[in-house]
Amino acid sequence: MNWRRLISPHALFWWGLLAVTWILSTTSFQLYKALDARWIIRFPKAWEMPMESWISDAMRWLLEDATFGLFTFREFTRFISAIIEVPYDVARAALADGFVQGQGSNAVEIAPPLSWIAIIVIMIVLGRVAKDWTLALLVGACFLYLAMFGQWDSAMVTLASVVIAVPIGVIGGLALGILSFRIPWVERALRPILDLMQTVPVFAYLVPILFLFGFGPVAALVATIIYAMPPMVRVSTVALQTVPAEVVEAGKMAGCTRRQMMWKVLVPSAAPTLMVGVNQVIMLTLNMVIIASMIGAGGLGFDVLSALRRLDIGGGIEAGLAIVVMAIALDRVSQAFSTRLPDEVMGRDLSYVQRHPWFTTVFVVVVLTYIAGLFAPAVQDYPEAATLTTSAFWEDAMRYVNVTFFDTFEAIKDVFLSYLLLPVKRFFTGIPWAWGIIAAGLAAAKVGGWRLGVMAALMTTFIAATGLWTKAMITIYLCGVSVFIAYAIGVPLGIWAGQNARANRWVGAFIDTLQTLPSFVYLIPVVMLFRVGDFSAMIAVVLYALAPAVRYAAHGIRAIEPQMIEAGLVSGCTRRQLLWRVKLPLAAPSLLLGLNQTIMLALSMLVITALVGTRDLGQEVYIALTKANTGQGIVAGLSVAFIAIIADRIVSAMARHSKERLGLA
Amino acid sequence: MERPLKMVCRNVWKLYGPDPAAFLRANPAPTNEQLREVGMIGAVRAANVQIGEGEIFVIMGLSGSGKSTLVRCLSRLIEPTGGEILFDGEDLLAMSEQELIQLRRKKIGMVFQNFALLPHLTVLQNVAFPLDVQGVPRATREARAHEMIETVGLKGRENYFPRQLSGGQQQRVGIARSLVVEPEIWFLDEPFSALDPLIRREMQDEFLRLQGLLKKTIVFITHDFDEAIRLADRIAVMKDGRIVQTATPEELVMNPATDYVAEFTHHIPRGKVLSLRSIMSPGTGDGPYAGDLKSTDRVADVADRIEAADHPHRVLDDSGTPIGTVDGRAVIDVLIGRRASE
């Protein structure tokens, strides 16, 4: 390493900034005592902006008085509710509740939901059509698991939400994607909105949605769709933009109209990439459906949530596993669809049944099980007596682990807390708000120019002025420590995977699995082992945020031109020199992008970990949610978003510099 | 060629596919059909090469014929599937990683088609890089790098980054980097292919000038026959992983081993390749002669003189003994590609 770089003027700036911050942080309390200036550590109450109540008032006005002339805002939300509610009710009836006529106690069931056998067959057929029998069996086994382990009913409620949210998310996303592909100003307008959507923690928009749509499945679905749609918009735009120019030209020469061009040339050419977007929508939907159970989505998410609240170990793990199983099944099927080769062309003279063997199979099974179900209840509902439960097993296993390793766990936790977490926490929470604003501005300006500096300073001021300074600092401390650890684990793993094909298979499978799991699931084992608190939160965040660190590092290493490595080798590099002096510098932009993603995921997960008792901005959002306090929720949510945006812009600017340095930009 | 041998490779194979080593052990000399059957790609097949000290050995062939693979086997950047490679009589394939690193640090230099300069280092740092990884003190290595940069004509650009240089200049840096350790053998994998024709020409001259100064043993890869004959002492022509012929440019033109080689040499202006030795009529008559010429003179260089004269010229060998005669008709035969007038 080149040590002289550590004392270049460039580096001295950072050392200086750190030193001043550290001094102020450790002395702020004495300063306040000595000068009797309380404003040093507390933002003066008198200056605080009553943002919360402004926003709450605005929301109330929206709901009660706002009108678009022809109709009021309230009618507008009711209209949206209705659009979503009707298909949702049908899906839920078909999958979980059955079709009923009438209300309340005098409701009469006119048709039961699809039997468990029918649904499993449908899933098997989907797997077969998407790829092959192996996948079909995997998917079938996953759903059979749900039935056998008594998670069926909740799982079907969750599936109903997925079945409604995914098509809306996909179609809406594609429509917006096409619009922003066609019309440049739409893209320009959408981009910052999409950026914000991806950085505002999901919890934050639960609050206003709850306020607008009331507690219940519709609100949950709205939140889910809002959460899951942005990636689809992005993927659609990019997919359409990257259709090769020659393909478009060939379409033009063939005389396509604009409409034909879109639907016969562009969309089919972009289909594989679009399916990647669909897969994303499904995974995000599943993730969000669970979070959304807090505002009434019910289903598996609700089971996990209530188990967590009751600290019901077995129940939590069972419901959590059910989510994992379902996520894996849906993920694999949708991924298989995205890489599926087109069907071979079939003869036109075949009958409908012959041409659609799978559809026919499904139809026959549905009808048969419906009839059989009338006489044999076991066909309709999986027999209760045959369900297995692992709850007691998990309970015992956990108890065993806890009893046996209690001291070890406590010791590990103590070491981390006293040598890492607490000192860092003290450092961040000690920073006086005024200096924090200056430091954020200086750091951002140094990296990204004065505009970014001003923006960072303004955003930090917003956080201080809304009275959330301490909580924001706790957020930054938890996020920082977690990102540090995730990065320290993830980058070496990624480098290893990038250099070694076998390692890549293992690490890849591990990371895929981590990414398939909805964020909630990470909380369960961690809380069971380490109880609530910062340490548990940190572990959950590290697990959740590990994936991009690994992925980007592996990708960065793999993307290095082979000639570069050969050049290093013939220059006589040892393996170590090759890594440090050739590979890492060349992979730097990729590593920085990975850092960026890691930070984003960590922040979004932090809000979820508020459930296990951190005292950060996430907790603020969570409190707002339980009190349905829109203003509080939005202000805290915005604060998290601002932290995310500052971090994102700083790291992106660094990545840009490093790309420029490598002559890639 | 009475040069001592610098590098020898015998029956070298490089196969890609499922477990190639086992396959090659079972079939020491697989045919195309056998390879195709098991889905192997034979990137290099049964290559035999002998490279003399101080020789410019050119490997040429069309894209995908296995040139890069062969040269990477010679430098052991990739592990050959089978065969033997000797460097100064030492078994290259038996060397440990440590020995290999030492060998590369002291004796091997390589230039790449796409330059492969480290983008985060300046010209000076790039050139000094091989010395840097050896732990040569800063002052020494920078002095040496400065020298090299001057040799390749880039003085004054030491502190530029690669992206601030043109392609030709970047390749000069690549050349300087590969020569900074004073290697004994110098590999160049299509070093000028990424450059446009004028610059390529200029770089070839530069290359010949450097070689005149340094007298390295050189393995030079190209897919451009013109380039090959300009530079080569000997040329190995590759096709589908096999070396079809190894010979001097002149022999290649005069006696192509296969139609494939003939196809390559067809469009070449023969006057630039052939020496008087190949076209003269052997035996000397009684004159009169217009003058004396050396048997190693290229036809194109002396064509004017021969044609302008009323009489044939006498051809002398290296020791000055007359060995034949050459007249205007022989020159015209060569220049218009007519088979020698027997």
Ligand SMILES: Nc1ncnc2c1ncn2[C@@H]1O[C@H](COP(=O)(O)OP(=O)(O)OP(=O)(O)O)[C@@H](O)[C@H]1O
């Ligand atoms: N890692 C690999 N796996 C499989 N096949 C390979 C691999 N590397 C090279 N080959 C094959 O070996 C053959 C020779 O490749 P090579 O790169 O040596 O050709 P080349 O003569 O250098 O061509 P060019 O002029 O394009 O550089 C090609 O058919 C190529 O497809």
Ligand SMILES: [Mg+2]
């Ligand atoms: Mg090549």
